[in-house]
Amino acid sequence: MERLGAFIKKHRLWLGGLCCALAAAFALCWAGYTLHQAGKNQSEYRIVHDEYVEKQGLYPTDPAAGLVQGLPAGEGETLYGVRLMFVTGGRVAQGAFRVALESADGQTLAACDGDMTMLLDGAFVDVIFASPVTLEKGSGYQLHVTFAPATAEDKAGLVYGEGGQADPAMPLADRLSSDWTLRTAALQYITNHTGAGYALRAFAPLAALAFAAVMGGWWLVFARRAKAHVCFAFFAAALGLAFALITPPLGGPDEYGHLASAYALANRLTGQPGITEGPEGESLLAMRECDAEYMRDSSGPVGILAYKTMTDELLSTGNSGALTATARVSPPYNVVALQYLPQALGILLARALGLGFHAMLLLARLGSVAVYAALGALAVRIAPARKNAFFAAGLLPMALSLAGSVSADTLVNGLALVFTALCLRGLLCAEQLGRAGQAGLLALAALIGPMKAIYLPLAALCLPIPVAALGGKKRSRAFKALVCLAALAGWLWFNGATVGYMLRSVDTYRIVYILVRLVPLAAAAALAWRRWGRRPWFKKAALAAAVALALALARGALWVAANSGETLTPEEYAASIQPNGESTYVYSFGYILSHIPQTIKLLVNTLGSELPRYLQGLVGTLPGEPIVYGLEASWLLTIALLALLAWACLQPVEAKPLLGWSARWTLGLAALAVTALSMMAALCWTPINLTTVFGMQGRYLLPVLPAALLVFSEGRTLCLRRPTDGALRFAAGALAAAVALQSLVLFASAAYKP
Structure with a gap:
């Protein structure tokens, strides 16, 4: 027994690797058998x-x-x-x-x-x-x-x-x-x-890729003890490629619409027309003959036959690059074209090589994977501490599956990781944040909000950065104001129409009238404070005036709430019901203000019934477009991924808190603000007769997940006896690989054909 114990102690690294290899092989055998049973003779x-x-x-x-x-x-x-x-x-x-x-x-x-x-x-x-x-x-x-x-x-x-x-x-x-x-x-x-053996033949290269990802990650983490950003880059690239191959064509969240936008950008880069309006108001896109056959205005089919169609056509070559066909597509999304640049470059490369639709889609996805892996690795590298929070959030299956499909969220998620890491670096660095860091903060703040309107509050993460890191008090104030103004200006420029639609039933003219009248009052108050601000009697008078003004504004807000929004008669409400049972009237700010009890009831009911699905959508155990496919991975994987996030927040006993109270509050409030804006955006597309909010998904919270994990990392209720960085990083990659395998089985076994 002593010899056995000594042998195990001496070779425990390689014995652990052998156990990991056996576990991975068992999981692959299970997935292959299940896939074979579901896919034979279809x-x-x-x-x-x-x-x-x-x-x-x-x-x-x-x-x-x-x-x-x-x-x-x-x-x-x-x-x-x-x-x-x-x-x-x-x-x-x-x-x-x-x-x-x-x-x-x-x-x-x-x-x-x-x-x-x-x-x-x-x-x-x-x-x-x-x-x-x-x-x-x-x-x-x-x-x-x-x-x-x-x-x-x-x-x-x-x-x-x-x-x-x-x-x-x-x-x-x-x-x-x-x-x-x-x-x-x-x-x-x-x-x-499919015949009897197609599923296993198609599964063999994916199994080799998954096994290489898991064991390659084990070798980097435990044998080579590579740095965190190197491990992240490997896992993100390998597993992102796996998700790019596993997700059926047009099977990612809203991928059909995002692919149309990326295709249109590729057209414009080569001087070709993008999305145009047809004679009946439909959106038309010029494309190659070989692409028009597969381009659709809905999520793509799933099932083993969808994979067979993809593999049969993947090596198709010799296709003409002329845009002689036209396909009806989804209306272009109101986003910055930069979001689709990686995918558009992949599309252009496929056109130049004469590849078919499926190879073109794969190259577009690989461009997305490459950019996300690079941004995520950069974020992990520049984070001065709490790297596990960025590692675990960035390697969630949801983030990898979005990177492995054509999506506008890929670049947003990657840039949010880098922006949060830069803000943390400014908070914790003992010296001044360099010009490159400040330029990065400014550029990222100007991009993240416009790319998706709900992420504007992320710009506030720069506010707790100490003045010493930004070159003094005056420069610090000027820089933070510039960051916030850049984010707000870009946000309004690209999302003005959306904000106008959400405010369509609010008496905005009266609100603007009141705000304009408040400007001189605010200027006079500022001048008075500058002159008499240090006198006690003035402070008491200013407090009384502020309370009176707040009460007046509250009374005005209640008046607006009582006089804004649609007030429907029973006949109008009945006439608005469509064949699918939903009303043509949806929530708006005006309707919310005038129907506050109904709105509160809707939100409470939504959280009570939909919170589990939001958690699944956040970690990535709802493969593909959940509204269309309705696929659901094992809840054991969901619980394991949530435990992984909790694990990433734990610190060794000797570790001390790094963030002050102002930084914690800022991070927490920014995360809550993005959550509230996500719910509000979904609410403004919800028919008024539904009992839960329509369209809200957990994946919308991925950009603020690192900030939330940083807040929880400051707690000391639970601590680690020793660092477990290597184990956590390997577990993150292994769990993502497990979700990828089950997603493959779910996609292959499903039956959906638009």
Whole structure:
């Protein structure tokens, strides 16, 4: 036992690595088996003829001669097989059957042999050819169906429609009969088929990538003891690539709209038109012929066949770069074009190489992954302390899945990480923050708010930075004011229309009138304070005047609340209900002010019923677009990821608090302000008859998550006996890999087709 203990102690590093490798291999085997079970022999169908009388069957005069069903001319599509509806006379027939695809001159192109016992009376049966066939445009084809019954009582035929239910271009005939009645069999084309082994073949490279990500991270963290930013860059790049491959085409949150905006930016960079308005007010986008086929105005399909379509077309080359097609897309989002620059560069590269749609989408996603990995690694590197908070928040599966799709949130999340790290550096550094740091703060504050309106309060994170870090009291005040003004100016420039829409029912003219009248009063108060501010009698008078003014403003606000917003009659309310049960009237600031009890009830009910989903959306256990797909990973992973965030807040016993009370309050209030703005933005799109807020998702809080973790890191209720940085960083990567694997299984097993 002593030798065994000594051996374990000596080689515990490599034994731990072996245990991690075995655990990773077990997880991959489980995922591969589940994926294989969900994905084998899955087919996609297209109805060719669907007019028939149930169980009206045509039996061949001679089973060996069989029946012949004519097919329409080919259109260049690939045919994996057909679905035919058989009749067996109400019994289970014994024997064999054969369905052959023949050219017009009778040459066999593909065939399928089967057992007649699989033919259920009056049910469609999949007939899969040994190899797929491409139906050439303009060529004629036919299906030749023959039988080899075991006895004379074992008979089978095809269900058909005749007369007005038949198609003259698709005649069904008995090979030996002289009856020329027009008939057409019930028929569907199998346009895609996975077979028995496709899922495992497709899973093999993903499994290798996931295993390399986990074990490569283990080697960096424990064997090489690499720095935190190096480990983050590796995990973000490897797992971001995994999510880019796992997320089905147009399967990310609102990816169809973001891809259209990125595609439009790529067009404009090359002097081509972006999104234009069509004759009926629709949004049209010029694109390549190979892209227009897959571009859609809704989330893409999921399921194993969506992956097969992607892998079949991934290596397509030789596509023309001419923008000769037009697709209807979502209206352009009101965002800064810079948000889509990484994806647009990937799109342009794919066009230059002549790659198809799926390779173009992958390159756009890889551009997003590269930028996010670089920004996240930069944030972890420049953070002077509490690196685990940035590491854990940046490696959440939600952040990685957004980076692995075409999304406007990728750049926002990365820039917010860097901005928070810079502010923390200014708070904690013992010397002056350099010009590069100050320029970075100014530029990031000017970008984050415009990129998404709800993140404007993040600019306040620079306010607690001590004056010594910014070069003195006067320079500090000027710099902070400049940062806030830059953020506010950019925010108003890019979000003015949205703010105007939210204030559409508020009497803004009267509010502006009151505010204008307050400007001279404020100027006079400032001058008086400058002259008599140090005298006790003036301080008492100023306090009394401030209280009186506050009461007057409160009375004015109550008056505005009572006289703003829509007041609907029962008839107007009833007329506003759409077929889906939602009202055409939505919440606005005016409606909220005049219906405060209703709004409070809505918010309380939302938090009570939707908070678990918000937590899942924050950490990333709701794969894809949750509103559309409704997929949900294991709650064990959700709990583990929440525990990881709590772990990132824990500090060793000997560690001392780093942030003062002003800094803690600023960080906490900024996080709460962004949360409130997120809820308010979602509320202003919520129909007034819903019982919960529509459209709010936990992923909107990712940019303020590091700030919230920094606040919780100052607590000392729970402490660590020793540092556990390496274990936490490896756990963050391993949990993200686990969520990626389960997301793959969920996507492949789901059934959604727009």
